[in-house]
Amino acid sequence: MQPTATSSRTRWRSAIRxxxxxxxxxxxxxxxLPPEPKTEAGKDVFNLYLLVLALAVIxxxxxxxxxxxxxxxxxxxxxxxxxxxxxxxxxxxxxVWTAIPTIIVFxxxxxxxxxxxxxxxKSDHPGAVIEVDGFQWQWTFRYxxxxxxxxxxxxxxxxxxxxxxxxxxxxxxLDVNHAFFVPDFLIKRDLIDFGEGIxxxxxxxxxxxxxxxxxxxxxxxxxxHADMRFSVQAMARADYDAYIAGLLAxxxxxxxxxxxxxxKLAAVQSLKFxxxxxxxxxxxxxxxxxxxxxxxxxxxxxxxxxxxGTDVQPGETFxxxxxxxxxxxxxxxxxxxxxxxxxxxxxx
Amino acid sequence: MAxxxxxxxxxxxxxxxxxxxxxTVDHKKIGVLYIVNSFLFxxxxxxxxxxxxxxxxxxxxxxxxxxxxxxAFTMHGTIxxxxxxxxxLSGFANFIVPLQLGAPDMAFPRINALSFWLLPLGGxxxxxxxxxxGAAAEGWTxxxxxxxxxxxxxxxxxxxxxxLVGTASILGAVNFITTIFKMRAPGMTLFRMPIFxxxxxxxxxxxxxxxxxxxxxxxxxxxxxxxxxxxxxPSVGGxxxxxxxxxxxxxxxxxxxxxxxxxxxxxxxxxxFSRKPLFGYKAFVFATIGIGLxxxxxxxxxxxxxxxxFLPYFAFMTxxxxxxxxxxxxxxxxxxxxxxxxxxxxxxxxxxxISMFLIGGINGVMVAIPPVDFxxxxxxxxxxxxxxxxxxxxxxxxxxxxxxxFPKMFxxxxxxxxxxxxxxxxxxxxxxxxxxxxxxxxxxxxxxIADYDPNAGWTLLNSLSTVGAFMIAVSIIPFLVNIIATFIxxxxxxxxxxxxxxxxxxxxxxxxxxxxxxxxxxxxxxxLFYLAHGxxxxxxxxxLDAEQAGGAA
Numbered sequence: 077m078q079p080t081a082t083s084s085r086t087r088w089r090s091a092i093r094x095x096x097x098x099x100x101x102x103x104x105x106x107x108x109l110p111p112e113p114k115t116e117a118g119k120d121v122f123n124l125y126l127l128v129l130a131l132a133v134i135x136x137x138x139x140x141x142x143x144x145x146x147x148x149x150x151x152x153x154x155x156x157x158x159x160x161x162x163x164x165x166x167x168x169x170x171x172v173w174t175a176i177p178t179i180i181v182f183x184x185x186x187x188x189x190x191x192x193x194x195x196x197x198k199s200d201h202p203g204a205v206i207e208v209d210g211f212q213w214q215w216t217f218r219y220x221x222x223x224x225x226x227x228x229x230x231x232x233x234x235x236x237x238x239x240x241x242x243x244x245x246x247x248x249x250l251d252v253n254h255a256f257f258v259p260d261f262l263i264k265r266d267l268i269d270f271g272e273g274i275x276x277x278x279x280x281x282x283x284x285x286x287x288x289x290x291x292x293x294x295x296x297x298x299x300x301h302a303d304m305r306f307s308v309q310a311m312a313r314a315d316y317d318a319y320i321a322g323l324l325a326x327x328x329x330x331x332x333x334x335x336x337x338x339x340k341l342a343a344v345q346s347l348k349f350x351x352x353x354x355x356x357x358x359x360x361x362x363x364x365x366x367x368x369x370x371x372x373x374x375x376x377x378x379x380x381x382x383x384x385g386t387d388v389q390p391g392e393t394f395x396x397x398x399x400x401x402x403x404x405x406x407x408x409x410x411x412x413x414x415x416x417x418x419x420x421x422x423x424x
Numbered sequence: 425m426a427x428x429x430x431x432x433x434x435x436x437x438x439x440x441x442x443x444x445x446x447x448t449v450d451h452k453k454i455g456v457l458y459i460v461n462s463f464l465f466x467x468x469x470x471x472x473x474x475x476x477x478x479x480x481x482x483x484x485x486x487x488x489x490x491x492x493x494x495x496a497f498t499m500h501g502t503i504x505x506x507x508x509x510x511x512x513l514s515g516f517a518n519f520i521v522p523l524q525l526g527a528p529d530m531a532f533p534r535i536n537a538l539s540f541w542l543l544p545l546g547g548x549x550x551x552x553x554x555x556x557x558g559a560a561a562e563g564w565t566x567x568x569x570x571x572x573x574x575x576x577x578x579x580x581x582x583x584x585x586x587x588l589v590g591t592a593s594i595l596g597a598v599n600f601i602t603t604i605f606k607m608r609a610p611g612m613t614l615f616r617m618p619i620f621x622x623x624x625x626x627x628x629x630x631x632x633x634x635x636x637x638x639x640x641x642x643x644x645x646x647x648x649x650x651x652x653x654x655x656x657x658p659s660v661g662g663x664x665x666x667x668x669x670x671x672x673x674x675x676x677x678x679x680x681x682x683x684x685x686x687x688x689x690x691x692x693x694x695x696x697f698s699r700k701p702l703f704g705y706k707a708f709v710f711a712t713i714g715i716g717l718x719x720x721x722x723x724x725x726x727x728x729x730x731x732x733x734f735l736p737y738f739a740f741m742t743x744x745x746x747x748x749x750x751x752x753x754x755x756x757x758x759x760x761x762x763x764x765x766x767x768x769x770x771x772x773x774x775x776x777x778i779s780m781f782l783i784g785g786i787n788g789v790m791v792a793i794p795p796v797d798f799x800x801x802x803x804x805x806x807x808x809x810x811x812x813x814x815x816x817x818x819x820x821x822x823x824x825x826x827x828x829x830f831p832k833m834f835x836x837x838x839x840x841x842x843x844x845x846x847x848x849x850x851x852x853x854x855x856x857x858x859x860x861x862x863x864x865x866x867x868x869x870x871x872x873i874a875d876y877d878p879n880a881g882w883t884l885l886n887s888l889s890t891v892g893a894f895m896i897a898v899s900i901i902p903f904l905v906n907i908i909a910t911f912i913x914x915x916x917x918x919x920x921x922x923x924x925x926x927x928x929x930x931x932x933x934x935x936x937x938x939x940x941x942x943x944x945x946x947x948x949x950x951x952l953f954y955l956a957h958g959x960x961x962x963x964x965x966x967x968l969d970a971e972q973a974g975g976a977a
Binding site: 107108109110111118120121124125128129132135136139140142143146147150151152153156158159160161162163164165166169170173174176177178180181182184185188189191192195251252253255257258259260262263264265266268269270271272277278290292293294295296297298299300301302303305 | 489490491494561562563567568569570573574658659661662663664665698699700701703704705706707729730731732735736739740743744746747749750751753754755757758760761762763764765766767775778779782783786787789790793794795796798799801802803862863866867868870871872873874875876877880957
């Protein structure tokens with residue numbers, strides 16, 4: 077048979093028939109990947125995801141391919157009024173195409189249970205146990221040595237973890253539901269206050285690579301949800317120990333002797349300062365003795381002089397030393413709760 | 425026993441047309457009211473979608489504050505689901521089901537009117553939060569404790585409005601079930617009912633079993649918020665997870681409430697424009713029933729990351745539900761196979777449904793796998809998934825139904841070229857809007873955020889998605905022009921413009937009050953085909969047993 081225009085067109089068509097699905101797979105596969113996983117469990121999830129994606133692309137290309145084929149092949153010709161053969165169905169074919177999705181879902185289910193066991197595995201001796209408190213709309217990280225880190229809108233909280241060891245997080249909600257989510261770890265878990273007697277959720281992972289990974293709350297928790305971000309710093313064991321020891325050496329509270337004038341300020345329930353207006357002398361340093369009577373952590377900041385005070389836990393008191401200020405009215409606020417504000421009048 | 429006797433012939437009314445529509449108990453007019461009302465809510469919720477996408481187009485806060493954004497996505501989801509997709513499909517069912525059964529009306533015409541009129545009332549109550557200091561802003565799922573603690577009456581109005589809408593749904597379901605079991609024409613056995621009727625029947629059963637659970641939850645939450653109840657408050661012995669169970673015990677069957685009638689529509693449109701019967705009628709019916717049954721055992725797959733449920737069970741049941749769904753997909757493809765396809769606007773939307781719902785099914789299987797869901801849960805991947813099911817699935821089917829049944833409803837055919845323009849802009853815009861969301865979710869963008877880090881690498885995909893959303897909005901213009909132009913000067917449709925084979929095409933367009941002057945004999949699920957072409961080469965022949973019209977149903 078000699079080469080003709082028809083056969084070269086046939087060859088061209090069959091080339092398209094092979095290339096088009098491959099191109100589709102490439103396009104879909106290339107832009108449908110999660111980040112490269114940075115935890116051991118994340119690698120398992122990633123591999124499972126690849127299997128799922130491969131099956132998904134095969135099903136997609138198969139079905140859409142047939143659809144396009146049918147649309148082109150079975151187009152009704154103009155003026156053709158004859159009826160096609162009236163197939164009502166075929167039980168053998170029905171059995172076959174019931175079996176196909178059955179096999180697919182059983183394969184997927186089996187692999188997903190294997191991966192689930194790996195992802196949910198708990199070690200007997202985790203390298204670090206850190207309590208993560210979520211509240212509207214910040215995070216508190218409590219380390220086993222007593223160090224506490226509170227986030228604020230100005231300074232996102234950093235969770236330090238050792239690399240290469242299992243890290244166990246104890247996830248507590250102080251108010252509504254939140255979720256701890258680090259995309260690079262390919263995992264998230266909800267923070268839910270289940271009520272008395274029910275232990276909080278735990279999440280365990282082993283980070284495989286030192287670095288900084290951003291995370292944020294994934295369960296909608298109100299107006300500040302989008303800003304409830306944090307980062308995880310994974311570091312070598314020695315660095316981790318030094319890091320959390322450094323956190324402990326916190327800024328000491330000022331002693332009353334350092335203060336010329338001391339003003340008392342409290343935080344009270346439902347995110348309010350009491351009193352909401354303060355007055356202080358102009359031109360000299362003074363102190364604010366801040367007592368947190370609320371159920372969540374607060375601090376005091378004065379935007380105009382870029383003062384950002386240490387966080388104060390519920391039930392605790394801390395004395396801030398405020399540098400000398402010019403006379404005038406200033407706004408003070410809680411850095412963690414931007415809606416919690418008051419007025420500071422400096423000068424007579 | 426239902427008969428085809430005509431109603432009172434003296435139905436000519438002297439009331440004004442406004443009073444006529446306000447007081448009607450005719451299933452066809454109520455169906456039209458449902459559809460018009462639903463589309464009005466669709467446009468309102470669509471505008472909210474544009475607001476959301478505008479804010480998300482680039483990082484930073486451009487138009488809204490966080491609270492306004494939260495209200496926008498809460499209202500968008502609530503209105504789209506409860507006041508557009510569910511009622512618009514109920515509207516088509518209201519119009520079409522009695523016609524397809526050869527019945528003169530629904531079983532309870534006055535209850536039918538009541539269940540419609542509760543909808544605009546409930547919808548306006550839900551929206552009225554905007555007049556009283558802000559609408560509900562906890563998301564359409566309204567998880568406690570957030571919804572338990574939020575001040576403002578917006579959430580209370582949301583709860584009351586949804587309770588009314590839910591009640592409307594339940595009343596409608598009772599009406600459909602009664603109509604389908606008691607009002608079928610002589611010869612219309614259950615296995616001769618059109619597939620659309622079957623899907624409406626299973627949907628009605630799902631509504632009847634699932635919606636009361638939601639309603640109970642809504643009332644419990646209302647008591648918690650206003651009368652010191654403690655159903656969901658953990659500090660006084662309540663359980664916040666209980667809300668999630670109640671919500672999703674309704675919420676997952678709800679997904680099938682929304683998709684089954686849409687599948688029914690597609691199963692009417694594909695055969696009509698392929699000139700073949702649906703491939704595997706009985707398999708399709710059993711798959712529909714199977715999906716309905718399984719839908720009650722999968723609810724907690726929305727709760728994989730709560731740490732409060734037994735994952736293997738819900739993962740297994742969720743995997744199982746993929747099987748009947750796959751069977752349906754193959755049956756649709758089998759219907760096209762060796763057919764003679766015509767690509768009307770209705771057919772294009774039905775084919776669009778198949779190709780988009782396929783994606784919604786595939787990415788649904790992905791998030792149904794617990795370890796994968798640990799990564800994808802509450803990210804934009806889920807937003808992509810649910811829009812491929814609800815929008816790529818149900819809404820495409822709603823437009824297919826509109827182009828397919830409009831001639832029956834109003835006696836005029838919608839303009840085909842405009843319909844095709846509508847489809848193509850819609851189809852491209854839809855994929856542009858929602859396909860990038862898969863990758864956004866994989867990269868870790870959570871849903872329900874108004875702002876994101878400019879360094880996160882999400883900006884381009886978000887911008888593309890916003891362009892797509894506006895394309896969808898543009899595609900509505902030819903649709904509206906088409907509707908108006910057709911009312912002014914549309915091509916008369918005749919009784920059966922598509923060569924349809926089910927009973928609604930046996931009467932005039934629009935049908936008279938009480939629907940049929942006389943019915944053709946019903947020997948199979950395609951009575952009009954039999955009338956026109958005789959024996960339809962049914963291989964087993966069983967449907968064509970010589971049975972006289974007027975035989976027992």
